[in-house]
Amino acid sequence: MTQSAKPAYRPRRSVLYMPGSNARALEKAKSIPADALILDLEDAVAPDAKADARAQVVNTVKEGGYGLREIIIRVNGLDTEWGEEDVRAAVSAKPAAVLVPKVDDAAAVERYEALIDEGDASGDVALWAMMETPKAMLNAETIAAASQRPGSRLSAWVMGTNDLVKETGIVQTADRYALITSLSLCLLAARAYNLIIIDGVYNDIKNESGYEAICQQGMEMGFDGKTLIHPSQVEACNRIFSPTEEEVSFARQVIEAFEQPENQNKGAIKVDGRMVELLHAEIAKKTVSIADAISELDAAHG
DSSP states (O other): OOOOOOOOOOOOSEEEEEETTOHHHHHHGGGSOOSEEEEESSTTSOGGGHHHHHHHHHHHHHHOOOTTOEEEEEOOOTTSSSHHHHHHHHHHTOOSEEEESOOOSHHHHHHHHHHHHHHOTTOOSEEEEEEOSHHHHHTHHHHHHGGGSTTOOEEEEEEOHHHHHHHHOOOOOTTOGGGHHHHHHHHHHHHHTTOEEEEOOOOOTTOHHHHHHHHHHHHHHTOSEEEESSGGGHHHHHHHTSOOHHHHHHHHHHHHHHHSGGGTTOSEEEETTEEEEHHHHHHHHHHHHHHHHHHHHHHHHO
């Protein structure tokens, strides 16, 4: 297994699913200002269309034209008749990552990584995993820890909230109260092992206020971004998961203040009437880094 470097920070505010069987949708995605695209061979594709969708997605990714958008291919599971061939074909297209479903434990991560290794000696293709089963919630820490093995490709998790609702029998309420435990467990495990973590989808496309409230909740919980099911959801998601102008401005003030000679050896200082510590300077640097990366990506999208 080759050593795969963890990716540097890049915006993943909006991660839009696109059905791999829909050629028109795949073409349209080239002009949608989403940070990342998941070209889907799993849930969005009917069984009798799986093989054709696989070939279409592979050809589309090889042709390119998506600019700086991060391209991820979601495959069917290895317990299906399509899974193994999906992984091999996806790797041949050299996307940024292969997204795999229903990862229950660390052993599943190793199985997928071994298959990806066969087709990608360079180690460029990352592994993203859907966290969407009760077993995955209970094993979140050990699954995340698998990313620390030498050569691991695991770099991101995507919350499969619809499947979690189905598998657990919980009631999906407007505030996602019954899902909070699962979301929080995965968030803590992801942060403990430096994994990207993307929130689940919001199904009620026409409920704009409800959607924005859930985006806000996900941002406040600490998710890196959100998976989306319709292009109309991109704008609000990008806005909510971006630092505000006021936050970026204050972050720059904090950085500048700690860089002043008289503050070099201080652990806490006052900035704009607020007490800030060195840890706030680190947070400020991250905020500015995120804002700069978002500006570059947004400029590329036009």
